[in-house]
Amino acid sequence: MIEVRLFATFRDGRGKILEMSPDSVSTADDILNALSIPAEDVAILLINGFHSKPSDPVGDGDVIALFPPVGGG
Amino acid sequence: MSLTESQRTRYSRQLVMPEIGPEGQEKLLSSKVLIIGAGGLGSPAALYLAAAGVGTIGLADKDEVDLSNLQRQILHSTETLGIPKVESAAARLRSLNPDVNVIEHRLFISENNIDSLIAPYDFVVECTDSFDAKYLINDACVRASKPFCHGAVIRFYGQVMTILPGKGPCYRCAFRKPPEPEKALDAKKLGVLGAIPGVIGCLQALETIRFLTGSGELLTGRLLTFDGLDMYFQTIPLKKDPNCAVCGGR
Numbered sequence: 001m002i003e004v005r006l007f008a009t010f011r012d013g014r015g016k017i018l019e020m021s022p023d024s025v026s027t028a029d030d031i032l033n034a035l036s037i038p039a040e041d042v043a044i045l046l047i048n049g050f051h052s053k054p055s056d057p058v059g060d061g062d063v064i065a066l067f068p069p070v071g072g073g
Numbered sequence: 074m075s076l077t078e079s080q081r082t083r084y085s086r087q088l089v090m091p092e093i094g095p096e097g098q099e100k101l102l103s104s105k106v107l108i109i110g111a112g113g114l115g116s117p118a119a120l121y122l123a124a125a126g127v128g129t130i131g132l133a134d135k136d137e138v139d140l141s142n143l144q145r146q147i148l149h150s151t152e153t154l155g156i157p158k159v160e161s162a163a164a165r166l167r168s169l170n171p172d173v174n175v176i177e178h179r180l181f182i183s184e185n186n187i188d189s190l191i192a193p194y195d196f197v198v199e200c201t202d203s204f205d206a207k208y209l210i211n212d213a214c215v216r217a218s219k220p221f222c223h224g225a226v227i228r229f230y231g232q233v234m235t236i237l238p239g240k241g242p243c244y245r246c247a248f249r250k251p252p253e254p255e256k257a258l259d260a261k262k263l264g265v266l267g268a269i270p271g272v273i274g275c276l277q278a279l280e281t282i283r284f285l286t287g288s289g290e291l292l293t294g295r296l297l298t299f300d301g302l303d304m305y306f307q308t309i310p311l312k313k314d315p316n317c318a319v320c321g322g323r
Contacts, residue, residue, distance in 0.1 A: 007300065008230040009263060016303070041256060043248050044296070044309065051247075051311055067298070069252045070225040070232055072260035073114045073202035073270065 002058055004031055005065045022060040029054035031064055043069040074099050080172065084126055097286035098126060102172065104285045105129040107191060109182060109210060110200035111158040112136075113260070113270030114224045114277060116148035118198050121278035123166040123173045127285070130166060131194060133178040134158045145267030182206055187213040196284055197221035198277050202259060204251040211236065211244035215320045222280045222292075224273045226265050229302035231273035234292050234311070235280045238320060241294040246314035269301050 002025065004018045014035060025031050028047060032039055032054060039054045046065040047056055058064060076084070076095060080102075087093040093101075106127050108115045111134040122130055138149040138161050146158075153161035159177040166175050180186060182201075187209055191197055199210045199221050207223065214221045215238045222235045223244050236243050251257065276297065283289050296309045315321055 007298070008227050041252065043252075046309060049309065051309065067232075069204065069248060069257070070227045070230060071202065071204045071207060071252075071257060072225060072227045072263075072265050073110050073112055073200050 001060065002031070003063045004035070005063065006035075007065065007067045008070060009068050010035075010037065010066050022058070026057060026059075027054065028052060028056050028058055028064060031058065032066075035066075037066065041068060043067050074103065080126070083170070083172075087125065092288040093286055097288070100286055101126045101282065102128040104196070105131070105194045106196050106198060106281055106285075107131040107133065107178075107194040108198045108200055109133045109190075109206070110202060111146075111148060111162045112142065112200065112202060113145040113226065113265065113267065114200035114274040115162075115198070116146045117271050117274030118200055118224075118278045118281070119148060119162060119166055120169065121275060122198075122281060123170045123175075125278070125282055126170065126172055127281070128172065129174045129176065129194075131176040131178055131190075132159045132162050132166075133180060133182060133190060134162075135179060135181040145265065145270055147267075147271070182209060184209065188217065191217060191219050194219070196281055198281055199223045200274065200277065204257050207244060208251055212319050214238060215243050215245075220284060222277045222284075224270075224277045226270045226273050227260060227263050228265055229269060229300065231269050231299040231301065232296055233273055233276045233280065233299075234296045235284065237291070237293050242311045242313040243317060243320040245319045246317045247296060247311045249314070266301070269299070272299060272301065 001019045044067040111132050138153050148162040159179050163175040163177050218238045220237045224233050298307045
């Protein structure tokens with residue numbers, strides 16, 4: 001399975017941690033589509049802790065983390 | 074510069090630390106730090122920098138103290154409602170530590186004033202509450218090779234990173250462009266628990282003190298994220314973007 005961790009406002013209506021089948025997604029972009037998160041709304045996308053792009057491939061066992069832009073002070 | 078007897082007592086708990094000591098203390102007392110934003114992040118940052126004996130602290134903010142600020146902006150108080158934040162903050166910092174020369178900059182930062190504002194300072198603490206301000210400060214600091222520490226919070230979440238221009242990624246390398254205005258959700262709309270900027274502002278003060286005294290490894294090339302709901306910290310390695318519009322070629 002692929003583990004998807006959401007932070008801050010991305011959790012609204014989606015939860016904190018989701019699991020997705022590697023059969024249903026092949027790139028980070030597929031995950032964003034499945035979660036209805038536009039790619040331009042993502043400030044940081046991590047695959048296994050590394051800064052990545054939506055077009056990067058994902059597979060079984062990967063951990064994806066998605067952070068929205070945070071501007072409060 | 075030699076420390077007075079009063080200073081040796083005031084700073085005694087950090088003077089015995091090998092990472093600070095009398096030499097580090099003298100560096101702090103001769104340092105100039107600018108804090109932009111005297112709100113949720115700026116409050117703890119300013120208090121701890123003043124307490125530690127940073128000799129000159131500039132505070133930049135245009136707003137007045139509002140009742141809705143007091144849930145998190147611990148520099149201010151019920152007694153200072155309606156007073157300019159820089160004035161309220163300066164009085165609190167001077168009362169905490171008369172060693173500190175507090176400079177009040179009552180202004181909104183803009184393209185027209187940012188370069189001259191940051192120029193006299195050794196380090197900038199970015200404690201603002203808008204994306205426009207965060208990018209403006211990043212771009213000006215990179216242009217001027219001025220080190221700074223970024224902080225941001227929302228709800229139970231916070232993040233910190235330190236930018237040393239020329240030595241690692243800048244804010245724009247990590248966050249390529251600001252969100253669209255209608256998607257730039259802030260703490261007024263989404264909320265923030267006061268203790269969250271408390272944690273992040275303290276970390277910004279710590280980064281500043283460690284930069285000024287040359288202690289430890291700064292958060293350069295690393296974004297520290299804090300999840301205060303499930304209570305964990307995470308550091309994310311970040312790379313310089315060779316195509317960054319601001320620091321790409323530097």
